[in-house]
Amino acid sequence: MLLPRLPLAILTVAVVSAVATLAAPSARAEVAPALAAGPVKTFSIAAQPLGSALTELARQAGVQLLVKPSLVAGKAAPAVEGHMTTAQALAKLLAGSDLVPELQADTLTVKPAAPAPAAERTDDMLPVVTVAASNERMQLPTEKTRSYTIDSTTAGSKIALSPKETPQSVSVLSRAEMDDFHLNGVNDALQHVTGVTVDQYETDRTDFNSRGFQITNFQFDGVGLPLIYQSQYGDIEMALYDRVEVLRGADGLNAQTGNPSATVNLIRKRPTYQFQASGNVSYGSWNTKRVEADISGPLNAAGTVAGRLVAVHQDGHSYIDRYKPSKDVLYGVIEASVTPDTLVTLGYSYQRNRSPGAQWGGLPLLDADGRQMSYGVGTSLAPSWAYFNTEEQRAFAELSQQLGAGWKWKTSAVYNDITSTANIFYPLGSLNADGTSGFSSYTSWWKESNRQLVLDTNVSGKFDLFGRSHDLVVGANFSRSELSNPSREGDTDYSDVSYAQLLAGTFPKPVFNGDILYTHYLDVRRSLYASSRWNLSDRVKLLLGINYTQAGSSGDASGTSYAQQSSGSAPYVGLTVDLTPQVTAYTSFTKIFNPQYQLDINSSLLGPARGQSLEAGIKGAFLDNRLNASLAVYRIRQTNIATDAGLNLATQQEYYTAGNATSKGIEAEVSGRLTPDWNVSAGATLLRIVGDDGLSARTFIPRKAAHLSTTYRVPALERKLTVGSSVRWQSATRFELAGEGTARQNAYASVDFMMRYDVDRHFSITGNLNNAFNNKHFATLEYDRALYAAPLNGSVTLTWRY
Structure with a gap:
């Protein structure tokens, strides 16, 4: 199914029309002086019936609620x-209701403005809602906080905890940082995350690595499946997302698989119950043009239904010869409080990427004699008829039901339809000593379709035992992923092609009339999981969890059938000890069970990867929790890891070998707000990866890396001017081809600058300068072919907000 391709003008008219239909309720209320005092808390309460809103306020404030149903x-x-303060939040909720609050100690009583009639029965009171006072905070969307950190995350356990309370390393990339540094695609975004390396080895295919291993777990709002063939095809547009949370280390509880690298969770933007709208237009290097619109607000007078619409168009040229990428994105989501305790969410996103001139394989790193090659930054060996197009349709539905007594049931259903099509040109061979020959052509028409269904349901809440309150989550997950991949070779395959012809991109387009090669696989997984947090004392918390997964894979690769069944469990143990109110020590251990569907050279499945991951560290939350810091050490041992070994020409598919590796490292990170005007995100990593032979493995991954992103709003200019910079440094890397040669890349740093001026509260202008010192380096040395990272480039963006 294809989304109708509306011209941008029509889409703009549709957005403006939607604006006209929305209404944003507003209310002002006086705060009684006696209630105005109290600690400041973070509240996030949707527009809804008053009774359920008061219940939610009591839960977030950590107080008991007493109110008669007839009053609300x-x-x-x-x-x-x-x-x-709690009192200020109450004043907003009760404005115009003819009710007044009485807050004494930890009990909130809501009364009529006039004395209640004596005839009213006391047994009409709602059951007391008890929420234990704690340091737990609700996480507001980062588009609201404009901070570089978060207050709360469910990463690793599905239990809402602060980063300091989570016994694993968690990084966040907030909406503010993405806006500041113009991070519109997932590759640019993840370069700003501690411990993640972005290995873009072709124009439209990228691998991501953390702690020495490949990241395959990509989730959307906590639900997802591993990447196809371990790589991200095409681009993921970031305008749809409020933030990105990255849990480093194994995540067997949330992700079905215990991949020990990291889990990337993209948190979607959600509807707001107060009207807001924004739009921006930007122009950048290589004639890159971008238009973005984002509108959100209530859809009914009662404020129980809200919606949001995001649209993006981007096109232009590139620093790479003949490569002209473009994308169109549309995202819509509706949220409805169908009852005071029931919230239903429906959403859909569509992204179409078009990439004429796409490279397949990149630039050869070594010549025929094993010497390292060098090219101009924009060199491409792909002809103009080559392309790599992707389309992603993602639909999701969520049901959240309050069960009472602090318990909640949540069910999510996700359906993804991901399609890629390509005309491939791959130059086989390497340059001979004469400097003119040594290459032959390989061409193919290629299509891949992946349909995914994911169902997840869980019950979460608190229970009392031994005089203390504890947390528990119990759930089940089902996923089904089916892939079909036909391809067909061209009639000019394996013919000689000169180096000059490759550089000019003039190799003629073939007729794709070869035999159709077909790959099909079906992957089905069923999981049960449980996660708990035991409040052993005021300072000591124990996290226990387990995930049990049954996985079945079957399929056919160019006539060779395969099938495999596997099952295993991934237990998890975590412990946190509060050393001071601001500093916590932690440790965690988990076993790794990671079903794999990769095939070896004989089209046989590799089987699951197994291992264990151990981590320990210290975390801190400072400046009233506005600044989070962490220091972690870890050790990971993994066996039977699927490692890409290249293209199997017999099946037209990538094939893999199994390997073992041990990774050890240290990570440090600081993120948040140093002052109300100063945001910072900084991190450093040091790691060592070895194989069973004790020698360094995966040498394309830098052993040392550091980054710093910071912005400052200048008070002297009425805080209208914001300036910032981002610096990313990594140590030397290399690619080794046994018996042929080695390609090396020295350590390098890439520096970006940004500047924004707020003309008024509606309009701003932002300038971004990337790779400001024009450092020339490869994007990665993961394979024997590569491409250069973008040289010096910039953009100017005009933004309007309401």
Whole structure:
């Protein structure tokens, strides 16, 4: 199914029309002086019926609620979001309701403005809602906080904890940082995350690595499947997302698989219950043009239904010869409070990437004599008729049901339809000593379709035992992923092609009339999981969890059938000890069970990877939790890891070998707000990866890396001017081809600058300069072919917000 391809003008009219239909309720209320005092908390309460809104406020504030149902029946409450005292939040909720709050100690009583009639029965009172006072915070969307850190995450356990309370390393890339540094694609975004290396080995295929191993777990709102063939095809547009949370280390509880690298969780933007809209237009290097619109608000007068629409168009040329990427993106989501305790969410996104002139394989690193090659930054060996196009359609539905007594049931259903099509040109061979020959052609028409279904349901809440309150999550997950991949070779395959012809991109387009090669696989997984957090004392918390997964894979690769069944469990243990109110020590251990569907050279499945991951460290939360810091050490041992070994010409598919590796390392990170005007995100990593022979493995991954992103809003200019910089440094890397040669890349740093001026509260102009010192380096040395990272480039963006 294809989305109708509306011209941008029509889409703009549709967005403007939608704006006209939305209404944003507003209310002002006085705060009684007696209630105005108190600690500032973070509240995030959707517009909904007043009774359920008061229940939610009590939960977030950590107080007991007493209110008669007759007082709140038929009344609605506006949305309340932001940092404020409990009394101020109450004033906003109760504005215009003829009710007043009475807050004494940890008990909140809601009364009518006039004395209640004596005839009213006391047994009409709602059951007392008890929420233990704690340091737990609700996480506001980062587009609201404009901070470089978060207050709360469910990464690793599905239990909402602060980063300091989570016994694993967690990094976040917030909406503010993405906006500041113009991070519109997932490759650019993840370069700003501690411990993640972005290995773009072709124009439209990228691998991601962390702690020495490949990241395959990509989730959307906590639900997802491993990447196809371990690589990301095409681009993921970041305008759809509020933030990216990256849990480093194994995540067997949340991700079905215990891949020990990291889990990348992209958190979608959600509807707001107060009207807001924004749009921006940008122009950048290589004639890159971009238009983006984002609109959100309530869809009914009661404020119980809200929607959001995001649209993006981008096109232009590139620093790479003959490569002209473009993309169109549309995202819509609706959220409805169908009852005071029931929230339903429906969403859909569509992204189409078009990439004429796409490279397949990149530039050969070594010549025929094993000497390292050098090229101009924009060199391409792909002809103009080559392309790599992708389309991603993602639909999701969520049901969240409050069960009472602090328990919640949540069910998610996800359906993805991901399609790639390509005309491939791959130059076989390497340059001879004469400097003119040594290459032959390989061409193919190629299509891949992957349909995924994921169902996840869980129940979460608190229970009391031995005089303390504890957390528990129990759930089940089902996934089905089916892939079909036909391809057909061209009629000019294996013919000689000169080096000059490759550089000019003039190799003629063939007729794709070869035999159709077909690959098909079906991967089905069923999982049960449980996660708990035991409150052993005021300072000591124990996290226990387990995931049990049954995985079945079957298929056919060019006539060779295969099938495999496997099952295993991934237990998890974590411990945190509060050394001071600001500093916590932690440790965690998990076993690795990672079903794999990769095939070897004989089209046989490799079987699951297994191993274990151990981590320990210290975390801190400072400046009223505005700044998070961590220091971690880890050790990972993994066996039977699928490692890409190249293209199997017999099947037209990548094939893999199995390997073992041990990774050890240290990671340090600081992120958040040093002052109200100064944001910072900084991190450093040091790691060692060896194989069973004790020698360095995966040498394309830098052993040392560091990054710093920071922005400062200048008070002297009425805080209208924001300046910032981002620096990323990595140590030397190399690619070794046994018996043929070695390609090396020295350590390098890439420096970016940004500047934004807020003309008024609606308009701003932002300038970004990337790779400001024009450092020339390869994007990765993962394979025997590569491409250069982008040289000096920049953009200017005009933004309007309402």
